[in-house]
């Protein structure tokens with residue numbers, strides 16, 4: 001684990017705190033989730049739900065996750081054997097990779113990649129095979145992949161495809177056609193898929209979140225991971241779940257009983273109710289985030305950044321070359337001092353560092369006045 005050190009998110013948040021910069025680096029909202037969810041957690045804690053819940057999670061939450069997935073996405077899972085509750089999506093992904101990847105096995109994934117993926121693949125002794133997502137100039141800079149590069153990444157040692165959609169940090173929501181390319185290869189090469197769907201509710205402009213597991217022949221080979229943090233603006237709650245066919249979920253359970261064993265029971269009960277009762281809140285939050293995306297994207301353009309069209313998540317990816325800069329790491333290290341704003345260099349999320357060198361990510365899950373202050377500062381620093 002020596003190469004992993006302090007994450008860039010921690011470094012940038014520390015820099016932001018030291019300099020008083022507006023922190024658009026790390027992706028967490030600055031407002032709370034629905035009141036009934038917060039009240040529910042408090043009520044269950046005061047009501048005595050304070051001891052270990054069952055290892056696989058509270059039955060109420062497993063039932064709520066299965067019902068929610070079937071209602072929204074049409075894929076049915078048995079809450080007793082095919083749904084497993086984890087300490088956030090991070091623990092679910094870690095347990096899935098540790099359970100299914102043997103030393104020397106290869107994992108195909110898309111870069112830029114969420115930072116925990118490379119670390120857990122290393123912990124498993126696996127080898128990552130990234131396929132680079134690139135902005136399509138004909139599509140507003142939406143990031144996509146070359147199917148030939150995906151095919152070429154798969155070899156005899158490939159065991160798993162790890163796919164994040166809606167995708168952090170590019171904001172791409174993979175289309176059904178893009179997912180069909182992935183599914184074809186999984187079937188052809190008998191691969192397991194792990195899908196990170198933590199932004200499943202945060203899609204804009206009619207982009208539809210399609211779970212890979214819903215494509216033909218994929219349910220039996222896919223573990224879908226999601227969590228409550230982004231959906232309900234409670235990123236500290238670290239309550240997530242893994243759903244998939246029983247043998248794969250059993251493998252996750254075997255590993256996770258020795259990682260975290262179980263997750264906070266009071267929060268699980270509160271989340272179970274919110275998944276059923278707070279769908280209107282989730283829809284309103286999505287609409288509010290779409291407006292925030294537009295607000296920040298317009299401001300970044302006015303400051304001189306090239307904005308690459310995001311269709312979902314909390315993030316806008318930008319190209320800093322129009323500002324006369326080419327190195328995102330140097331740029332973001334200087335940004336808090338120069339402009340009073342913190343952001344994240346995408347380069348650290350690539351193996352192919354050239355591909356991401358000039359890309360910088362900004363989070364828009366903040367109050368409008370915070371976004372406006374950040375934009376004012378950036379315009380003053382770069383376009384003033």
Ligand SMILES: Cc1ncc(COP(=O)(O)O)c(C=O)c1O
Pocket residue numbers: 027087088089090091114164168196198226227228229235238239240
């Ligand atoms: C793509 C992706 N996966 C997983 C996570 C972490 O999810 P959780 O907090 O539920 O562990 C994040 C959080 O930023 C994320 O962006």
